[in-house]
Amino acid sequence: MSSEFADIPIEFVKGIGPKRAEWLRTELNLYTAGDLLEHLPFRYEDRTSFVGVSELIFESTAVQLKGVIRSAQLVPMKRTSRLVATFEDDSGKLELVWFKGAKWIASQIPVQQRVVVYGKPSLYKGKWNIAHPEIELESQFQQRNGAGLQPVYRTTEKLTQRGLASSGIAKILRTLVQHPEFSFPEFLPDFVLRELNFPSRMEAFKQVHSPANSKEAERARNRLKFEELLMLQIKLLKQKQAQTQDLPGVRFEQVGARFNAYFSNHIPFELTDAQKRVMREIRADVNTGWHMNRLLQGDVGSGKTMVALLTTLLALDNGYQACVMAPTEILANQHFESFKESLRDLPVRIELLTGSVKTSKRKPILEGLASGSVHILIGTHALIEPGVVFQKLGLAVIDEQHRFGVAQRSKLWAKAKPAPHVLVMTATPIPRTLAMTAYGDLDVSIIDEMPPGRKEIKTVHRTDAARLSVFQFMEDEIQKGRQVYVVYPLIEESATLDYKDLMDGYESLTRRFPLPTFRIGVVHGRMKPEDKDIEMERFVSGVNQMLVATTVIEVGVNVPNASVMVIESAERFGLAQLHQLRGRVGRGAEQSYCILMTGNELSKDARLRLETMCRTNDGFELAEVDMELRGPGDLMGTQQSGIPDLKMADLLKDRNLLTTARYIASRLLEEDPTLRNPENAILNEALKRAQKGRTNWSRIS
Ligand code: ADP
Ligand code: MG
Secondary structure, eight states: OHHHHHSBBBGSSSSEEEEHHHHHHHHHHHOOOOOOHHHHOOOOEEEEOOGGGOOOOOOOEEEEEEEEEEEEHHHHHHHHEEEEEEEEEEEEEEEEEHHOOOOOOOHHOOOOOOEEEEEOEEETEEEEEEESOOOEEHHHHHTTTTTEEEEEOOHHHHHHTOOOOOOHHHHHHHHHHHOTTTTOOOOOHHHHHHHHOOOHHHHHHHEEEEEEEESHHHHHHHHHHHHHHHHHHHHHHHHHHHHHHSSSSOOOOOOHHHHHHIIIOOOSSOOOHHHHHHHHHHHHHSSBBBBBBBEEEEEEEOOHHHHHHHHHHHHHTOOOOEEEEOHHHHHHHHHHHHHHHTTTSSSOOOOETTSSSSSHHHHHHHHHHTOOOEEEEEGGGGGGGGGGGSSSEEEEEESSSSOOOHHHHHHHHTSSOOOOOEEEEEEEEEEEEHHHHTTTTSSEEOOOOOTTHHHHHEEEEGGGGGGGHHHHHHHHHTTTTTTEEEOOOGGGGGGHHHHHHHHHHHHHHHHHTTTTTTEEEEEEETTHHHHHHHHHHHHHSOSSSEEEOOGGGGSSOTTEEEEEEETTTTSSSSSSHHHHTHHHHHSSSSSOOEEEOOOOOOOOOHHHHHHHHHHHHOHHHHHHHHHHHHHHHHHSSSOOOOOOSSSSSTTTTHHHHHHHHHHHHHHHHHTTTOOOSSGHHHHHHHHHHHHHSSSSOOOOO
């Protein structure tokens, strides 16, 4: 009995057989009775009421009729054939038609018997017909437990053609849960069932596939999703336990001279409460004797760099070197300049290492790293190359995490033994519940507060018709001494066209804003790095008032005097990217603006993105909408998504269950870290079974 029931291969499940089993395996990845049971209905249809043929109305939704199939015949068509059957009830007749799988259905169709028919009626040449209806013998319909509520299952076209439309799957499952040996042991602890008012595991499977009413169905479905999420959370929390125990870390025990000197004499502002809280979290974490692996999330402009700087000083004061890795040269440069400026009065040697640093300049840097005379190294991925050897690396800060792959990060770890503490900073907030799962084994710190005095960036959507007034607005701002970004999309597939758009746009701007009154620069990926740097520098230093660019300026660039961000073809950008771009302005004291330019034709999703941008400045709120639009997997990027493959639950729709599962998991592990107590034995077993399974638990870091 018990777990073996779940292991029964599907070909031995009643109503399937070897051929259909093969299809279920290839189409839906279902291998065993257990898999089949975990293939939960995604909704239920109410099947309590019937209509007569004479009562049918135009444009109605699916209806249910009771009557007799009088005749059925295959009608040959060009390559296949279609099946046409005549259905009759007390009030009239209609046609049932199948275009797909006609032969197979013809062999099964119960002619001259009383049936229940379900489908969407349509009117063709004055006659009612239903294409691809569901049919069931009336006797069966009545027999079946909960005839009122019909579960609807995900299926595929190929399966539908082989009699495994949703109704076919429903029938198999209904039979399966009535099997005399159908039985599942409970593995959730008693208190969980009681507190959450869940049915037992066995009841849940019965009720979900053959429910008496919708309340019962919902409760059962929640229980099953919950158990999947609970297993996931236990797994992630244990992974985290193991990781911290396996990886010793260096201790930053003291707050020393450099930190104190900077903090007392040089820091230009007071930290926000959120920055203070995060610093406390980090300080506690780097002094446990275990390795820190922390994700710092904070909206654009929330002041992550200061946290990085202070953490770096902490490393230095404890006798360690630190490095800061940025995704682009521009950004590495900017960090370098700002670190140098901030620490100019302190005895700290900072160097910059990027791909364009010449060999002759490289040598002294590398020597300084090896001897320990270079304290902080800032750079691009050039700094994870094998030739870069530190004397004593204690901390690696990674800015804008989403640009780095897992492989690159692990190279960083290898630069010191014990591995350096890692602080990953990202300005692409992801919803908390998702962070909890995708980065389940990372600790997460959140800066959820902007530095004081920030004004909300006013965001508007304009179409090309308003271009002249947009130009006027840009001119007014420039006259006030402000600077303006104009950003064009650059998508690899259409790169050539996109570059043309960019250059056309640049030219028309130079005509509208001519020299010598106006100075406009342009930056894009096809320029030589030196030229790019020169152009950037001219904008950063205020020589140029306008910067026309592709998304190269997306990440991190800090020009507080810039107050207008114009985004061309804004409908082509994703929400996260739009928000990133908007974050380039609003960094100074002035009121800033973001203008989203589009054509007139917009898809529904694009419209929602633009509306959301205009409505809110809150990155976490945007992330929620983004996740609704794109789904969690996409949001994280496919390659390093770390998003587990769930069979029953949905990270997006079941967020409340997920939070509860996280809470219960940590409660369980707190009381019984190894789950070896007798009352958790079955849960532990179930966990092991689940881990043996097919699920791919990719790790993020
Ligand atoms: P991000 O989180 O996007 O990396 P930055 O670290 O670049 O943000 O900070 C954005 C701006 O806010 C910088 O000009 C920085 O000097 C300023 N800033 C950071 N923290 C504070 C604070 N506590 N008070 C005032 N300004 C701050
Ligand atoms: Mg930053």
